[in-house]
Amino acid sequence: MNRELVEQALARWSAPIPPALRADFDAYHRAQSLRFLLLMNLLGQAAYVSYVAADYLVLPDIAHESARARSIFLAITLPLTLAAMRWVRSIHLLDMLLPTLILLATLIWFDLLARSQMPAVATYIYASMIFIVLANLGVRVDFLPALGLSLLISAAILHGVLRLHRDDPQAVMVFVLVYLPMLLFSLFTSWHTTLSGRRAYLHSVLDGMNRQALLQANEKLHALAQTDGLTGIANRRQFDEQAQLFWDKARQTGKPMALLIIDLDHFKAYNDHYGHQAGDDCLVRVARVLSEHMREGDYFAGRYGGEEFAVMLAPAWPALAGAVAQRLTQAVRQLGIAHAHRGDGLSVVTVSIGAALSSDDGVHGVTDLIRCSDALLYEAKRSGRNGYKVAPRPLS
Numbered sequence: 319m320n321r322e323l324v325e326q327a328l329a330r331w332s333a334p335i336p337p338a339l340r341a342d343f344d345a346y347h348r349a350q351s352l353r354f355l356l357l358m359n360l361l362g363q364a365a366y367v368s369y370v371a372a373d374y375l376v377l378p379d380i381a382h383e384s385a386r387a388r389s390i391f392l393a394i395t396l397p398l399t400l401a402a403m404r405w406v407r408s409i410h411l412l413d414m415l416l417p418t419l420i421l422l423a424t425l426i427w428f429d430l431l432a433r434s435q436m437p438a439v440a441t442y443i444y445a446s447m448i449f450i451v452l453a454n455l456g457v458r459v460d461f462l463p464a465l466g467l468s469l470l471i472s473a474a475i476l477h478g479v480l481r482l483h484r485d486d487p488q489a490v491m492v493f494v495l496v497y498l499p500m501l502l503f504s505l506f507t508s509w510h511t512t513l514s515g516r517r518a519y520l521h522s523v524l525d526g527m528n529r530q531a532l533l534q535a536n537e538k539l540h541a542l543a544q545t546d547g548l549t550g551i552a553n554r555r556q557f558d559e560q561a562q563l564f565w566d567k568a569r570q571t572g573k574p575m576a577l578l579i580i581d582l583d584h585f586k587a588y589n590d591h592y593g594h595q596a597g598d599d600c601l602v603r604v605a606r607v608l609s610e611h612m613r614e615g616d617y618f619a620g621r622y623g624g625e626e627f628a629v630m631l632a633p634a635w636p637a638l639a640g641a642v643a644q645r646l647t648q649a650v651r652q653l654g655i656a657h658a659h660r661g662d663g664l665s666v667v668t669v670s671i672g673a674a675l676s677s678d679d680g681v682h683g684v685t686d687l688i689r690c691s692d693a694l695l696y697e698a699k700r701s702g703r704n705g706y707k708v709a710p711r712p713l714s
């Protein structure tokens with residue numbers, strides 16, 4: 319979703335929901351408002367039924383009829399409400415359930431009042447205000463349909479009042495004067511509630527976008543902090559973390575790990591003759607060989623620093639470490655990167671490797687392992703380069 323669209327919608331006073339977000343808006347409101355709508359409907363029905371007590375007090379002549387009508391009303395609307403809240407997916411329909419039932423309740427109530435001969439009817443009609451207030455307070459999502467239903471409820475109330483005060487226009491006028499502010503107040507409330515609902519939703523979309531962007535930026539930063547900028551493989555920081563993990567696992571499983579330190583041979587001469595940029599390209603190609611060389615098993619390749627790389631594998635034994643070191647030296651040599659100025663008779667870029675194992679004598683931690691690999695690398699260099707040394711038994 320386009321962030322600008324959401325911001326534009328929020329900038330408009332009516333905060334319209336962009337079409338692309340409507341389905342999500344409905345789902346959001348269903349989750350937010352379903353419980354409220356259910357409670358409002360149940361409370362409304364409970365209040366409607368409880369007015370039977372008032373009828374027995376002030377309109378005893380229609381109290382029985384009222385009790386029957388209200389009971390029938392409840393018998394229909396209660397299961398209907400529960401079923402609608404359970405099965406109806408559309409939050410718009412659920413939102414309109416309460417005003418619709420209130421319209422029905424209004425019609426029934428005025429019909430009952432019209433049958434009563436009690437003088438209290440003239441004042442009791444003012445209780446009808448509760449219908450319009452409740453209808454509008456219960457609205458969460460759609461103001462316009464709520465407005466339509468409010469007008470219908472008001473028409474039903476006015477029709478009932480006119481019927482009861484057929485010969486008393488002054489009483490009708492007083493009722494209307496009292497009723498109108500109540501109607502406007504409750505309409506304002508439902509307009510404000512629905513507008514706030516849209517705004518809250520649009521803000522939640524923006525918050526979600528912000529969180530997502532932050533998450534992505536964090537992931538990117540994390541990757542950058544762990545990756546070597548030149549070669550794209552793991553950097554020293556990540557290598558150190560992984561070395562400790564490899565070490566811990568080796569101790570837990572009792573199976574040794576191997577650490578291979580890989581150093582380019584005569585790389586200073588390469589840089590001096592082919593230039594620093596060519597030196598960088600050479601490092602990138604060697605890094606690719608190391609990182610792509612083995613895909614299965616616990617294998618980890620990183621740039622250790624400068625023209626030095628490191629590879630870890632687990633579990634590892636001297637023979638396996640030797641075999642991997644041999645394959646790696648061979649693979650780099652086979653890249654065939656021309657190096658005519660190394661001065662030892664060879665004419666391509668090669669590497670020397672020192673490989674130590676966690677099971678070697680005197681190795682008690684990652685630092686010892688690195689020290690041993692370094693010492694073996696030094697031996698490999700001294701033995702003429704383009705080769706490897708593995709402890710405890712030199713293989714070449």
Ligand SMILES: Nc1nc2c(ncn2[C@@H]2O[C@H](COP(=O)(O)OP(=O)(O)OP(=O)(O)O)[C@@H](O)[C@H]2O)c(=O)[nH]1
Binds near residue numbers: 595
């Ligand atoms: N192009 C390039 N060169 C680098 C980079 N990091 C280190 N080097 C170079 O690698 C060279 C390493 O040189 P030395 O440590 O003298 O080792 P060597 O010439 O490879 O000799 P031996 O290791 O004994 O075979 C130096 O010239 C560094 O400048 C890098 O990121 N890019």
